[in-house]
Amino acid sequence: xxxxxxxxxxxxxxxxxxxxxxxxxxxxxxxxxxxxxxxxxxxxxxxxxxxxxxxxxxxxxxxxxxxxxxxxxxxxxxxxxxxxxxxxxxxxxxxxxxxxxxxxxxxxxxxxxxxxxxxxxxxxxxxxxxxxxxxxxxxxxxxxxxxxxxxxxxxxxxxxxxxxxxxxxxxxxxxxxxxxxxxxxxxxxxxxxxxxxxxxxxxxxxxxxxxxxxxxxxxxxxxxxxxxxxxxxxxxxxxxxxxxxxxxxxxxxxxxxxxxxxxxxx
Amino acid sequence: xxxxxxxxxxxxxxxxxxxxxxxxxxxxxxxxxxxxxxxxxxxxxxxxxxxxxxxxxxxxxxxxxxxxxxxxxxxxxxxxxxxxxxxxxxxxxxxxxxxxxxxxxxxxxxxxxxxxxxxxxxxxxxxxxxxxxxxxxxxxxxxxxxxxxxxxxxxxxxxxxxxxxxxxxxxxxxxxxxxxxxxxxxxxxxxxxxxxxxxxxxxxxxxxxxxxxxxxxxxxxxxxxxxxxxxxxxxxxxxxxxxxxxxxxxxxxxxxxxxxxxxxxxxxxxxxxxxxxxxxxxxxxxxxxxxxxxxxxxxxxxxxxxxxxxxxxxxxxxxxxxxxxxxxxxxxxxxxxxxxxxxxxxxxxxxxxxxxxxxxxxxxxxxxxxxxxxxx
Numbered sequence: 001x002x003x004x005x006x007x008x009x010x011x012x013x014x015x016x017x018x019x020x021x022x023x024x025x026x027x028x029x030x031x032x033x034x035x036x037x038x039x040x041x042x043x044x045x046x047x048x049x050x051x052x053x054x055x056x057x058x059x060x061x062x063x064x065x066x067x068x069x070x071x072x073x074x075x076x077x078x079x080x081x082x083x084x085x086x087x088x089x090x091x092x093x094x095x096x097x098x099x100x101x102x103x104x105x106x107x108x109x110x111x112x113x114x115x116x117x118x119x120x121x122x123x124x125x126x127x128x129x130x131x132x133x134x135x136x137x138x139x140x141x142x143x144x145x146x147x148x149x150x151x152x153x154x155x156x157x158x159x160x161x162x163x164x165x166x167x168x169x170x171x172x173x174x175x176x177x178x179x180x181x182x183x184x185x186x187x188x189x190x191x192x193x194x195x196x197x198x199x200x201x202x203x204x205x206x207x208x209x210x211x212x213x214x215x216x217x218x219x220x221x222x223x224x225x226x227x228x229x230x231x232x233x234x235x236x237x238x239x240x241x242x243x244x245x246x247x248x249x250x251x252x253x254x255x256x257x258x259x260x261x262x263x264x265x266x
Numbered sequence: 267x268x269x270x271x272x273x274x275x276x277x278x279x280x281x282x283x284x285x286x287x288x289x290x291x292x293x294x295x296x297x298x299x300x301x302x303x304x305x306x307x308x309x310x311x312x313x314x315x316x317x318x319x320x321x322x323x324x325x326x327x328x329x330x331x332x333x334x335x336x337x338x339x340x341x342x343x344x345x346x347x348x349x350x351x352x353x354x355x356x357x358x359x360x361x362x363x364x365x366x367x368x369x370x371x372x373x374x375x376x377x378x379x380x381x382x383x384x385x386x387x388x389x390x391x392x393x394x395x396x397x398x399x400x401x402x403x404x405x406x407x408x409x410x411x412x413x414x415x416x417x418x419x420x421x422x423x424x425x426x427x428x429x430x431x432x433x434x435x436x437x438x439x440x441x442x443x444x445x446x447x448x449x450x451x452x453x454x455x456x457x458x459x460x461x462x463x464x465x466x467x468x469x470x471x472x473x474x475x476x477x478x479x480x481x482x483x484x485x486x487x488x489x490x491x492x493x494x495x496x497x498x499x500x501x502x503x504x505x506x507x508x509x510x511x512x513x514x515x516x517x518x519x520x521x522x523x524x525x526x527x528x529x530x531x532x533x534x535x536x537x538x539x540x541x542x543x544x545x546x547x548x549x550x551x552x553x554x555x556x557x558x559x560x561x562x563x564x565x566x567x568x569x570x571x572x573x574x575x576x577x578x579x580x581x582x583x584x585x586x587x588x589x590x591x592x593x594x595x596x597x598x599x600x601x602x603x604x605x606x607x608x609x610x611x612x613x614x615x616x617x618x619x620x621x622x623x624x625x626x627x628x629x630x631x632x633x634x635x636x637x638x639x640x641x642x
Contacts, residue, residue, distance in 0.1 A: 115295065118295070121295075121298050124366055128365040131366070132361060136368065137370050141371065145606045161326075197354075
């Protein structure tokens, strides 16, 4: 599914949020189009996770409006809110798997609560989800404590996808994974997004992820979303923070130019 | 949204299945029943075709059920033709074709075997626990001896901090509970002794009971619940967050840095709390004797002076540090056994309180025998 900019599934306007006296976000606005993968970047503490947590309703909003799938989050009753929550999935940074449940039970947890399915179908679909995120049936009965970091993220992604949501929120999906594992995870996100027609909102620090999977990137700075656009826009931006982030020594472009300079110096 | 997800029609020995509507999670239960019905209907026919053209929405649940239908029919020798599948779902249906190829490993259940294995595991665990407690006792003896030889290495600030937490801050709740306990014992004593006209012996009973047994036991149980659990949870979460490993790599002994100050604080706090608690209980008993039994405070105090000796007082107070040691050691052993999961933290905290209370009562019994045999 190709992104459709005229059909925003998430629409944030002049959002204000914060803790105590500090305002973390002040007047942030952002649209996420249906079927796109949007990467959200910013310095540590710039409010990337806060933005995500405010959209999904884990943090209170002090001002502005949030519309998700055409519904104003502030005006939803309990029932409508729960119905809306079924239409998104969240992957937390450390997986947040329930440690007392096995991998397959974790994936089945939302199904058990929201759907009336036979045991057989639930097992089959849960295994299917685990296989779709690249795991096999042997992990099904393992507890989160017995799984590696990469496996935990995959099981958590399978749980986020349990009810076939339309939107998936990913909080630093590749943090804590080795570069090979991270690249595989990026690929997995891209594949699943295409297969399932998902809209993905991804908070990340991983420049490789941004290059590999994101259709657009939103940059948070000065308590606002300062730019939104594809990677090409980011690379040609003049904003000092964006320049040092995308063209610094740790980025591909930066590393390449650095190498060229080093060669020239010799 | 149409209500008909799957229409069945048989013409000339061909079963035609017309799919429609939303093949999604919400209707998966319904759809499963329809698919089972279709499989049953397919038994007598020569060929099956599935028309997917009218499906409006399809998700993983729908795609899997379609795949399951295809697989079941194929296994029965009637490979169906899937027709008119919209282009946009080709990937998803292809994905569903790959999954569930290996059967789910069964969870084996052997009720009798599991029960026996569980029993055996408990026996082994109890032995293991006792060994660990003895081990920790020995390790703490060494750490304490080392600290005694080089007193400047002892973490006094930490000890004072913990003394404040487990001692000073526990005073209100301990005073309240022991006061009420004193009141209840006195009231019960007065009520029953009145029938024999020996109300005055209530004072003997309260005095001896509180000072020898109830005071110290009650306070120890409360401290095990209040501070033992806190020690286990603290040490356990430090273990989980690798703080204890960090200490080790920097060349510190976690027992010296973390456990010794806590243990010393507990050993100092428990006798003090026992004293405060016993006084509160005696005060409560005196109050009830005065208000409910009509015994004036002067008589109560005079009778108390006659009834109890320093021995009774000493017996209670002597037990306190040993009970503190047991509580602290059990709490530390359990805390340091916490593994990665939050579940194990909860389990160990519970275990710490249960074991500490059990051992405190056992210890109290041993002390009773000991003091009886030396005539105290």
